Amino acid sequence: MPSGYWGKILHVDLTEGKTWVEEPDEAFYRKNMGGRAFIAHYLLSEVPAGIDAFDPANRLIFAAGPITGTPVPGAGRHSVGAKSPLNNGFGESESGGFWGAELKKAGWDAIVISGKASRPTYLWINDQTVELRDGSHLWGRLTDEVEERIREDHGDKWIRVAQCGIAGENLVRFACVVNDLNEVAGRTGLGAVMGSKNLKAIAVRGKRMVPLADNTAHKETAKWVSSTMDENHYNFHYFGTGAAMTGKEIEGHLIVHNFRDGQWGDVERVHKVDAKTIAETYRVKMDGCYACSVRCKKRVKIDSVGVRPEFGGPEYETLGAIATNLEVDDLVQICKANQWLNLTGMDAISFGATLAWATECYELGLLTNEDTGGVELKWGDGQLLNEMVMKVARREKPLGDLLAEGSLRAARKIGRGTEQYSVHIKGVEIAMHDPRAMDRMRTNYPVTPTGGDHTGAAHHRTSNRNTVGVCQFLQYSEEQIVALLNGATGWDTTVAEIEEQSSRGLTMARLFNLREGIGRKDDVFPQRIHEPIRKGPLSNHVLTREQVAQETEEYYRFHGWDRQEGIPLAETLDHHGLWDYAGFIRDRVRRGAGELPFAKAGAGVGERVEE
Numbered sequence: 001m002p003s004g005y006w007g008k009i010l011h012v013d014l015t016e017g018k019t020w021v022e023e024p025d026e027a028f029y030r031k032n033m034g035g036r037a038f039i040a041h042y043l044l045s046e047v048p049a050g051i052d053a054f055d056p057a058n059r060l061i062f063a064a065g066p067i068t069g070t071p072v073p074g075a076g077r078h079s080v081g082a083k084s085p086l087n088n089g090f091g092e093s094e095s096g097g098f099w100g101a102e103l104k105k106a107g108w109d110a111i112v113i114s115g116k117a118s119r120p121t122y123l124w125i126n127d128q129t130v131e132l133r134d135g136s137h138l139w140g141r142l143t144d145e146v147e148e149r150i151r152e153d154h155g156d157k158w159i160r161v162a163q164c165g166i167a168g169e170n171l172v173r174f175a176c177v178v179n180d181l182n183e184v185a186g187r188t189g190l191g192a193v194m195g196s197k198n199l200k201a202i203a204v205r206g207k208r209m210v211p212l213a214d215n216t217a218h219k220e221t222a223k224w225v226s227s228t229m230d231e232n233h234y235n236f237h238y239f240g241t242g243a244a245m246t247g248k249e250i251e252g253h254l255i256v257h258n259f260r261d262g263q264w265g266d267v268e269r270v271h272k273v274d275a276k277t278i279a280e281t282y283r284v285k286m287d288g289c290y291a292c293s294v295r296c297k298k299r300v301k302i303d304s305v306g307v308r309p310e311f312g313g314p315e316y317e318t319l320g321a322i323a324t325n326l327e328v329d330d331l332v333q334i335c336k337a338n339q340w341l342n343l344t345g346m347d348a349i350s351f352g353a354t355l356a357w358a359t360e361c362y363e364l365g366l367l368t369n370e371d372t373g374g375v376e377l378k379w380g381d382g383q384l385l386n387e388m389v390m391k392v393a394r395r396e397k398p399l400g401d402l403l404a405e406g407s408l409r410a411a412r413k414i415g416r417g418t419e420q421y422s423v424h425i426k427g428v429e430i431a432m433h434d435p436r437a438m439d440r441m442r443t444n445y446p447v448t449p450t451g452g453d454h455t456g457a458a459h460h461r462t463s464n465r466n467t468v469g470v471c472q473f474l475q476y477s478e479e480q481i482v483a484l485l486n487g488a489t490g491w492d493t494t495v496a497e498i499e500e501q502s503s504r505g506l507t508m509a510r511l512f513n514l515r516e517g518i519g520r521k522d523d524v525f526p527q528r529i530h531e532p533i534r535k536g537p538l539s540n541h542v543l544t545r546e547q548v549a550q551e552t553e554e555y556y557r558f559h560g561w562d563r564q565e566g567i568p569l570a571e572t573l574d575h576h577g578l579w580d581y582a583g584f585i586r587d588r589v590r591r592g593a594g595e596l597p598f599a600k601a602g603a604g605v606g607e608r609v610e611e
């Protein structure tokens with residue numbers, strides 16, 4: 001087994017209360033590497049087609065990468081995946097902090113969880129000792145109490161905890177998996193899958209060093225990060241995310257009023273909620289993930305409303321979703337809501353976007369007081385924002401329960417034309433980057449396997465990092481990533497090989513979605529994104545469906561999928577060795593007549609042939 005991995009994947013059957021260890025060979029690791037491909041492998045090979053995301057047969061997968069847990073900035077990342085309860089499609093999300101590195105230090109490359117426990121349970125991993133424990137005393141408790149109780153129970157304050165929150169217990173479809181109280185695998189509702197399995201938490205303590213084949217690249221890269229901090233990571237290091245919001249206001253693509261308006265129309269007011277103002281007011285320090293000198297994580301404290309630093313501070317996505325989109329300019333209420341989203345375990349993006357959908361529908365008279373139980377939804381109400389966090393996390397009827405379904409399902413339940421106001425892709429609310437203004441997002445959202453997900457990694461840069469376990473914020477070149485990967489594993493990979501593997505992983509995720517009935521018809525933007533932004537300098541610009549369709553087809557071609565339906569071509573399945581997963585479309589797969597950008601005769605992995 002190469003260094004960088006342990007060659008051990010932990011399997012847990014909650015129904016039977018059993019665990020066992022799989023020890024794949026090196027070829028498995030070289031082919032799949034980590035993150036998305038691990039997740040796709042287990043979803044395609046173990047999850048029966050067509051089941052509901054809350055069926056015990058769904059799998060919940062926690063996957064590290066070969067760089068996760070190694071001593072270099074950005075190596076604190078892990079991926080979580082399952083069939084998503086938002087759309088019954090491919091669900092995946094990445095998280096930082098310390099939990100993923102701890103899992104690696106405990107000697108595991110991944111955990112694959114199946115079944116459903118008969119009572120609340122938590123998984124305790126102490127290096128190589130693994131136990132399923134009664135979690136009844138943790139059920140119904142907020143994330144801070146859960147972490148504290150587990151640490152107390154085991155008498156070890158260094159235990160790292162990932163958990164589903166009360167939102168996950170209550171099957172809120174955008175519940176996230178929270179680790180270290182302030183980091184989340186936020187998108188696609190993975191916390192709800194965890195809750196559906198009666199699995200409250202996974203507590204990990206690892207005491208080994210992840211073995212490296214050669215630590216030269218790690219040492220040089222860590223030195224490069226610290227010696228070039230101001231050139232490469234200035235904003236992240238000094239302010240964290242959310243320092244450039246006034247720029248978005250000026251350029252007219254701030255996320256406002258459910259993606260309807262691109263501005264608040266007052267730069268100073270936007271500045272009141274950005275990371276620079278947070279730094280001057282409620283921020284008490286900056287903090288970092290495992291081994292990271294960039295330390296981009298803001299910590300805020302506001303005694304008057306009980307906001308504590310251990311829950312972090314609002315990141316850009318949160319500021320976009322619950323501040324600018326809802327027009328809330330009260331930083332105290334925003335920081336408080338950020339804390340309660342982490343205490344209950346909800347994805348800030350889907351929560352804010354779903355509340356924005358409801359607020360617009362209420363404004364238009366499409367959602368009535370009967371639907372809301374008398375709650376008068378309006379823009380700019382920070383107190384209401386905080387009340388809604390608890391209503392949704394507890395699924396309080398009628399409004400909390402409705403919004404806990406996510407905007408698309410809620411709209412379909414209500415009808416009355418409300419679906420056109422759900423700003424989602426594949427049922428997953430679009431993150432806080434407007435694709436009408438940002439080319440990278442325009443070409444990412446429609447085709448990323450996880451829907452409206454800015455980290456969904458339709459592009460190689462993000463996908464590569466999610467595969468090997470490195471934070472996207474680190475401004476590493478692809479060559480630096482390869483050097484770290486080779487230093488960890490002792491392999492001789494190249495940028496071309498990682499890109500091949502990233503393309504392979506994306507093709508596997510595509511196969512999973514196709515198998516579940518998600519395909520070409522779903523690779524589209526919702527109506528709102530084809531309307532001009534109502535205010536500001538971009539109000540004359542219309543993103544046409546034709547442009548998106550053309551770019552989508554180009555993306556299919558790039559990965560070796562057919563241009564009409566985005567079904568992987570026979571040559572692509574041959575090239576990546578994916579026929580075992582593709583039996584369900586065997587009769588729909590066609591030959592590409594020379595369309596492939598790779599896999600020309602004789603080309604192997606690492607020998608990418610550009611057209």
Ligand code: SF4
Pocket residue numbers: 073074075076096097236287288289290292293294295296297471472473474
């Ligand atoms: S750059 Fe920020 S988010 Fe990324 S690993 Fe470092 S501290 Fe964590």
